[in-house]
Amino acid sequence: MIVPLSEGHEKNRSLIGGKAKNLSTLMKLGISVPNGFIVSSSAFLNFIKANRLGSQINHYMKTMSNPYIKINELFQSHTIPSDLEKEIKEAYDNLTFSHDIINVSVRSSASAEDLQDQSFAGQYETCLNIGSFDRLLKSIKKCWASVWSDQALQYLHTVNIDIKEVKISVLVQAMVQADTSGVAFSINPVTLSYDEIIINASYGLGEPIVSGLITPDLFIISKHDHKILHKELGLKEFKLVGQADGTKETPTSEQEIKSFSLNFDQINRITNITKKIEHYYQYPVDIEFTVKENEINVLQVRPITTVKGVVQS
Ligand SMILES: Nc1ncnc2c1ncn2[C@@H]1O[C@H](COP(=O)(O)OP(=O)(O)OP(=O)(O)O)[C@@H](O)[C@H]1O
Ligand SMILES: [Mg+2]
Incomplete structure (x- = not known):
């Protein structure tokens, strides 16, 4: 369920999203890209399934015009399955120990069958300079929940795409303290x-x-x-x-x-x-x-x- 960014170029777009796939391709071309790993869309599905969140999400969707805050609360109050959390921890420790960095960025990397990545511009969550494992887990859930954000739902409605077609992955990268x-x-x-x-x-x-x-x-x-x-x-x-x-x-x-x-x-x-x-x-x-x-x-x-x-x- 976790893919090193350096290996993303050979993976399916629906598994890792357009942002991660393109960045991995650039890495392969020899262009400098901050190292990282991808929490694939199957991890997202695994979290929802293991915690049986489907019917609660549907309920919020049916009864609320802006369900994002409630769905984010729902996600934050449930734990990531322990085998998945262990995989994320390993990847995080590898990234932070071996590269002598502490902070990471947590970025959504979305895909949908009929849409180009461009169409998703700015729709989903980005959390910058995250400094602990605990905050990393919270940020991953925030990225996942942003599938139901107001603007993202409106956009899907406009382009007539079913939310079930959206695949959300999360890209975790070493943070560059940019000048x-x-x-x-x-x-x-x-x-x-x-x-x-x-x-x-x-x-x-x-x-x-x-x-x-x-x-x-x-x-x-x-x-x-x-x-x-x-x-x-x-x-x-x-x-x-x-x-x-x-x-x-x-x-x-x-x-x-x-x-x-x-x-x-x-x-x-x-x-x-x-x-x-x-x-x-x-x-x-x-x-x-x-x-x-x-x-x-x-x-x-x-x-x-x-x-x-x-x-x-
Ligand atoms: N690891 C990082 N180090 C330094 N800056 C980063 C890092 N990750 C992201 N950023 C900065 O944050 C900006 C926004 O992040 P991101 O590209 O994930 O979201 P967005 O551009 O707002 O939306 P999207 O790309 O999903 O349409 C990036 O353009 C970059 O400047
Ligand atoms: Mg961007």
């Missing part, structure tokens, strides 16, 4: 120019950027010769940083607001990584990345679904 994070697009998603790479970046962890809570710095780069065609300082209203267990919002300093959050060398390397990933998939992609002491890690890759067609190289 700067951001998103890169292998084409210009606004003009649809295939000759440009767009990078949005800001200080700290990337969640406020991907959730649209802050205005990041913007860089437009020529895909051909990596020249910076345009750059614009963002307001970078605040930054999210790790604390002992969890994260906190802190103000961005005057100096940080006045400075670009990426230097030329970092922009160049992110451009190279983005091009490499686009070349591998043969279609336009967006990636989520993080920079720590000059090391660049990729945290997600998705097709840009607003464009059709294959990338010309």
Whole structure:
């Protein structure tokens, strides 16, 4: 029921979800991705079955318009079957001891037969910088319960997909205490120019950027010769940083607001990584990345679904 992230590329998407499968593929390509493991969708089903939660979930679904809080309470008040918990503990100990890290991120990795991963953007829970095994178990249950979150249910209703088709897995990864994070697009998603790479970046962890809570710095780069065609300082209203267990919002300093959050060398390397990933998939992609002491890690890759067609190289 647990799959090492490094082995995810050979597993079924419905078992480990799109996010984990794509990241594992990048690892295989030699791109830096924080190490981790996947609590597969069969673990999720095992938890519900072992605790006989099906009829209670159905009851909440029938009687409440927003059942998420109740279902999360239900999940938190039941224990993960001991053999599954043991497997998770082993994987967690391996990750934290062997890599000398303490904190992890706990990220939902969803899939459904008829939907691309992109369609699930931002729907399910993410818990960053989790600092203990006990909190890890709580966070896994939170990710599972977010299948019934208000926005996720509404979305499924809009696209006419039965909730039973949704498979939820959870990706647990070593936490990078990022200096700067951001998103890169292998084409210009606004003009649809295939000759440009767009990078949005800001200080700290990337969640406020991907959730649209802050205005990041913007860089437009020529895909051909990596020249910076345009750059614009963002307001970078605040930054999210790790604390002992969890994260906190802190103000961005005057100096940080006045400075670009990426230097030329970092922009160049992110451009190279983005091009490499686009070349591998043969279609336009967006990636989520993080920079720590000059090391660049990729945290997600998705097709840009607003464009059709294959990338010309
Ligand atoms: N291990 C990690 N180390 C550092 N930052 C991380 C880590 N895991 C996640 N993050 C940050 O949190 C951001 C959000 O996480 P995640 O991609 O799981 O959720 P989301 O982008 O809000 O929704 P989704 O990707 O499910 O549509 C990532 O883009 C990344 O910046
Ligand atoms: Mg994401």
